[in-house]
Amino acid sequence: MQFQHPELLYALFLLLIPIFIHLFQLRRFKQVDFTNVAFLKKVTIQTRKSSQLKKWITLLLRLLALACIIIAFAQPFTATKTALNTEKETVLYLDNSYSMQAKGSNGPLLNRSLQDLYNVQLPSEKISWFTNDVTRKNTSLEDFKSELLSVSPSQGQLALSEVLLKANQLFSNAEASDKRLILISDFQQNEAFPEIPDEVTVNAVQLQPVNTNNITIDTAYIASKNGNNMQLKVAVSGSGDVPASVPVSLYKGKTLLAKTAVDLSSEKKNTTVFDIETSGNLKGKLELTDPNLAYDNSLFFSINAPKKIKVLSINEVNSGFLQRLFGQEEFAYTQQTQSNLNYNEIPNQDFIVINGLKDIPASLAVALQSFSKQGGSVLVIPSEKANLSDYNNLLATLGMGRFTEKVSAEKQITQIVFDHPLYENVFEKRVVNFQYPTVNSYYQTNTNATDVLRYEDGNPFIFQKNNTYFLSAPINLENSNFQNSPLIVPTFYNMAQQSLAVPHLYYTIGQQNKFDIAVQLMEDEILKIKDSSSTFIPLQQTKANKVTVTTIEEPATAGTFEIVKDADFIASISYNYNRSESNLQYMDIENWEGANSSASISALFDTIMEANNINSFWKWFVIFALLFLLLELLVLKFFK
Template sequence: MQFLHPEFFYALPALLIPVFIHLFQLRRFKIQAFTNVALLQKIRFQTRKSSQLKKWLILLIRLLAIACIIIAFSQPYLSNQTAEKNSSETVVYLDNSFSMQAIGPKGSLLNRAVQDVMTGFDETEKIGVFTNDQSYKSTSIKELKTDLLSLEYSQDQLDLNTLILKGKALFSDSKTSSKTLVLVSDFQQHDDAISPKIDSTIHIVLVPLKPINTNNSYIDKVSLEPALNANYTLNVSGKSSSETNAPIPVTLYQDQKVVGKSILEKSKNYKTTFVLPNTVEFNGKLSIEDTQMPYDDTFYFNIPKAEKIAVLAIHENSNSTFLKKLYADDEFIFQSQNYKTLDFSQLKTQNLIVLNGLNQISIALQNSLKAFMDAGGVVVMIPSKDGDLQSYNQLLATQTNHRLEPLTTQEKRITNIAFNHPVLKDVFEEQVTNFQYPSVQYYYPISSSANSVLSFEDQQAFLIQFKALFVFTAPVETEASNFVNSPLIVPTLYNIGRSSLKTPPLYYWIGAENTFDLKVNLQKDRILKLANKDAQFIPLQTNFNTKVSITTTNDPSEPGHFSILKDTDTLTHVSYNYTRTESQLRYSDLSKIQGVLIENSLEATLKNIKIEANVTWLWKWFVIFALILLAFEMLILKYFK
């Protein structure tokens, strides 16, 4: 017989308490006067010998009952050497997300957990192990040792329901074996409430690991804005959960060269700026020093070489001067052609086509514009007062089922701005209410107001988007509207132009769906690649006439600068970073979860699982013995005379 908690035997001296009570309990008899002793004749006298026997018997029963209770608390068990090896199964989840880099009492949380797993099982014992990105079914520590020691951190995070489903899949189909799922994690707090679906056939044990402290500093985001003298101002924003006011040094690199240093101060909300020269391209890296989690101490960004956007304005009788001013030469290649002398071969080389006041859109132009939009181009249609409604609606039919209705002469103000629409998003710092709204004298009503960019005061659309087609419902020439003199025209048409070619931003988040366009003519069956010195992959890409649209999600798997290669030629660079979702070190409250066991020590948890799988527990029998003895004591006190 062995004992799980032998320290309870320190309570055995408590057996002396009933002994002392028995030895020192003295009964003193009192003399009671009776008027007639004949009244006592029916009393049965107990002999001194029988009285002492009863006392000794009660003492023995009490001693045995107390001893049984103490032994029960020590949890005795017998080793079951003949038990089948597969009578119990254990699957262990090791959270290898970045927050497990945090420092615990014995090193990083993940490294400590790996060591506990390697020492908690016999080398040949079959177990299941899985992480956020790897799974091992029915294998041994001896086979897993190399993989566990080289386990890398992952950006992936799994919710509790997913962990239970993945763990369940690693058990066998046996209905007789005892199955235990051990989930080892720091259980980061997320927006979704924890409400797992517990499987009653599996014993689930949660082992939350916590760092020594939750202090962590990291670079959160960067942004770029033009500055004086044709320079750039790089805005750097950091965050810190440290309770101290110590500044955080930050270093700026261009490739591998240090080009600037600054500090992030709590008094300035951990923000700072760098002034960068307006060079052709800037591959930048920001770095801080923090001992808690190194994954979020580096931030990569890239200022790409600017690609000019090709804009073609097709006009008939309207003036396109305002478009030429909007689409300036520093960012756009602007052309204006008369509809009657239009060179159709020029359409496929454009990014944005503006139909400025055409009275009629021919079938040939409609077909060319449809092919242009199908190839990724963007079209803006500005109607004419004398426009052919049928041809307008035929163009709309290529993108939507909605139609323009006949011209209505009525003055209307453009009062509703869709601040969250992609065209106007981030244009206004706040939603404006005291704006000098432009107006129109007549318009073409449309049967839909969904996805409107700008609307009249009665919610009728003034500018509305249908996929790749932007439609103005009213002419914008000066005699019909003052829209061209309104401040709204600049961000509206400028951002529509910018959206026709999605140039890469400063950086992307790994794991998110990222889409950008490259202005390049790519021959059929040719592809673009993303590569750096450590990795190379082929992203999802769609080849259009004048550009290639690239989408990345799970690749790349590590942060850094990546070259976009056409064969061996580098077209530009893009930068990727890990998301900062785990940097705040906030943890979930597991006490509200029903149907699971919560343990604070993985080492003790694995020890208990190992014991339970190979032993026969005896503590229940000792509890039963103690209850039986107490019952005997009550019977003796009541019936033994």
């Protein structure tokens, strides 16, 4: 037991005063002689004994009453250490990811948790709380409960380490305060449990669905293309107890184009193919029916009229290999010689290849620098008889270092930078044993640019800065067999493809997505992205003959959108939710060291309120004081 005013307990020493008065009172009994002396002596003794007993009882009751009054003024109470801490901070994390749409015993997990939070009694007058897409600091309980009604599912999901980091930003720096973090989530399996800071108390409620069955459309991609006909391959997967097959429908807008069944009986993952005839823009949607999670039952995609990538090669040596690479229907390939080069054509290109020029005049270097600054991509293949002064001037102009000398020695190209964007999704695994291409002579390079391919000694064979690529050796057949190497196709092909990053079939919401729109904008003109209900202006960079568009936070909903300039339609773009929420596998929070788990939201808050309760006893001591005073009156009146 503790006391709010313990200094008042010193008043208990005052109880000694009536004790001293009682023990040292000087009043004496007077002797009275009567005839029958023996009888009178007996009466006197009995009267004296009964009088002393009555006084002791009266004294005891008065002392107890006075002691109870003193203790009542000292205000005794019992409480836990948490309850005694006057400064308490509560931060609440509510997981509103799409996996929380799974159905629990009382309906969807997110809806049930919102209702329970609205009904519980919160432990403090202010609370900081956040979801995967909303953060509020020190809000009143009224504002908290009113904003709960507007919480909706979000495509993002914070990892537990990110939750702890964000909660730490919402806590104050006060070391003496009691910091409590409440997590309400299904704890979908995405990482190991992080370590909990010593100064934070973590309470967790794990919401569990009644079943973990789910079917999802994982992805779609163009498997092959022939003229206006293409094959769209769709991957479908199932987890848990799923049916043997599921129908998948293909829509163009609201029109049903085709429907097929996907077999899930064996590996619970399969693909199906749709044959599509496209002669223009296609706003498509794939759809299946699944009663559990609904967000991953649809996948939007869009196919725009193809835009040819303009490739220009400026040659002084044989360019047959470039013709074979870029003479495909997705490229508009032209070639010129240095002697009859039309400089007016350079700004209209997407990708320019300098192929084996001995000299690079200053006018060409300036034109290439301007072209690169406007967003164009350049590939420079040096000549065996290159004028190092001209090449170093171009390298310096582009900020890519310099060639120091020519070395006539054979060297193998053995190192592929697999993480480079040029080789994304090119290799199934990191190949270390392959038929290495070689060069018979090369230029020693001093550069701080990014390597794409390296020689066996680690020096760069292809290096890149921004959108410009340089080779450090000629690749004509007399000097190298690189033209016959399998590496040349993905390397040069992807250089050209990335010079005009046309929109993909679809993009994923919540990630940084970047693509190019082949359109020329006048001053003050901008591109907008819109659907039937909303419009937003994306981050965009205007270049000579294209606009580079970047989207990050918007759009927030899946669907197919239109890219427009004023009221003119330019292209279609589709966005879908991340499929990571579709795997209904969960962690066991009992294994999270340092976390306190509760069976339900209401049980958690009842426990917190009980831990924060202060049990005060001063009323009981007032009642006991009145009771002792009443007993004293009864003793004085009825005790004989």
